[in-house]
Amino acid sequence: MGRSRASTVAALACAAVLLAACQKATTNPASTDISATDDGTTITMWTRSLMGSFAEQLIDEYNATHRNKIKLTVMPDDSYQQRIGAAAGAHQLPDLLAVDVLYAPNYASKGVFLDMTARVDTLPYRAELATSHMRAATHEGRAYGVPFDIDVAALFYNKALFIAAGLDGDTPPSSLAELHTFAKRINELGDGVHGFTFAGACPSCMLVSTWPMIWASGSSVLNEEGTASTIDNPIAGDVLDLYGRMYAEGLVPPSAKNESGPTWTREFSNGRVGMQAMGATALQNIREGTELQVGVAAVPGLSGGESSFVGGDVLGIGANSRHAAQAWDFISWMLSEDTQVNVLALNKNVTVRRDLANNVYAEQDPRLVILTKLAGLGQTPFAVNFGKTYNDPNGPWMFAVADAVFGDGPAAPTLERHNDDITRSLAGD
Structure with missing residues (x-):
């Protein structure tokens, strides 16, 4: 087989297995280069659609103040x-x-990212970078990326509906039992108002909203190595039973069963839902008024406790980049105090540096302080085959959730039936 044809086949194989093995042989050697260059070079950057507006916000500011253009x-x-x-x-x-x-x-x-260890080690605030993201971007002690964005799952609640229902607008539920009680009270307001909501047909939405409840209750969903599901436990069953019960009782909008994600925060944002567990980035786009006054809190467990799902994105330099010094110029600028505070925090984003949590904008909006603390309180699960297992709408996690929440019978035995399928997917089967 000729070299060109072999390269084409290799490229297609890599795409098919999503980097399961192909890049291993091309891992780049460690670099000692720590330069950052702003010389008018055009730099290419990719991001996923969920992060498009966030990335554009940063890039517009960088392009306006630097010779380099992204x-x-x-x-x-x-x-x-x-x-x-x-x-x-x-x-x-x-x-x-x-x-x-x-x-x-x-x-x-x-080997998808360039080894940035030498450059990252020059940062005086390296130890302050989000731990979960740095852990995810580190392999065999080498740093291949830095935190780009932090999104933490929080319990959003509408203080206006709390007050209208006779609840304390400054006191969110401290347990899922209390959340259920509060949801009933809010539902009694009628006129299309519901106490709680979720996206029953969105796999990533359901893990972001239910996993913190399971963690806060003292249980797990995945082993530490990311190779086996542990969702077959009574606590996970109780959490998903609660979801099914609230849906059956009409405390959740009927549309929640088929909500696949694109509009899953709309009802809350319109002031028609009392509580919802969702990502902190939603705060940027919610318009508050007399009918919607947003409070945020940690996600509670069944009888107490608190947790969060820590997500977001990692930013790295592409392994075959010819403009590493220019790319690092953007990265170091993005991580700087001025950018983190006066660009990101200004627009209600959580900073990726712990030392900047109590910035001037956080002092003006205490919710940002709460969300930053959740980044240290919550968990970020790790698994090589996470995407196909938990984010695929046709994956085993989604089948398990739909069956447990909307099927017949209690959730715990349902999860036990699905657990092996989830584990097999995590193993790559």
């Missing part, structure tokens, strides 16, 4: 991994690549 390509979430796989196999990755933190361990271990 050309951003935003890709659909559902095809992003395949595009990265194909580009990695063909050695056509962009200069900058932002990826979901859940997939970063795979990319870091397969």
Whole structure:
């Protein structure tokens, strides 16, 4: 077989298996280069559609204040991994690549990113960078990326509806039992108002909203190595039973069963829902008024406790980039105090540096302080095959959730029946 044909086949194979093995042989040697250059170079960058507006906000500011210019390509979430796989196999990755933190361990271990250890080690605030993201972007002690965005799951609640229902607007539920009680009270307001909501047909939405409840209750969903599901436990069953019960009792909008994600926060944002567990980035786009006054809190467990799902994105330099120094110029600028505070915090984003949590904008909006604390309180699960197992609408997690929440019978035995399928998917079967 000729070299060109062999390269083409290799590229297609990499795309097909989503970097399961192809990049291992091309892992780049460690670099000692720590330069950052702003010389008018055009830098390419990719991100997924969910992060498009966030990335554009940063890039617009960078392009307006630097000689370098970043050309951003935003890709659909559902095809992003395949595009990265194909580009990695063909050695056509962009200069900058932002990826979901859940997939970063795979990319870091397969040579998709340039080794940035020497550059990252020059940062005086290195130890203050989000721990979960740095862990995800580190392989065998080497740093292949840095935190780009932090999104934490929080319990959003509408203080206006709390007060209208005779509840304390400054006291969110401290347990799921209390959440159920509060949801009933809010539902009694009638006129199309519901106490709680979720996206029953959105796999990622359901893990973001239910997993913190399971963690806060003292149980788990996945082993530490990311190779086996542990969702077959009574606590997970009780959490999903509660979801099913609230739906059956009409405390949740009927549309929740078929909500696949695109509009899953709309009812809350319109002031028609009392409580919802969702990502903190939603706060940027919610318009508050007399009928919607947003409070945020940790996600509670069945009888107490608190937790969060820590998500977001990692940013790295593409392994075949010829503009690493220019790419690092953007990264170091993005991580600087001025950018983190006066660009990100100003627009209600959680900073990726712990030392900047109590910035001037956080002091003006205490919710940002709460959300930043959740980044240290919550968990970020890791699994090489996370995407196909938990984010695929046709994956085993979605089948398990739909069956447990909307099927017949209690959730615990239902989860036991599905657990092996989830574990097999995590193993790559």
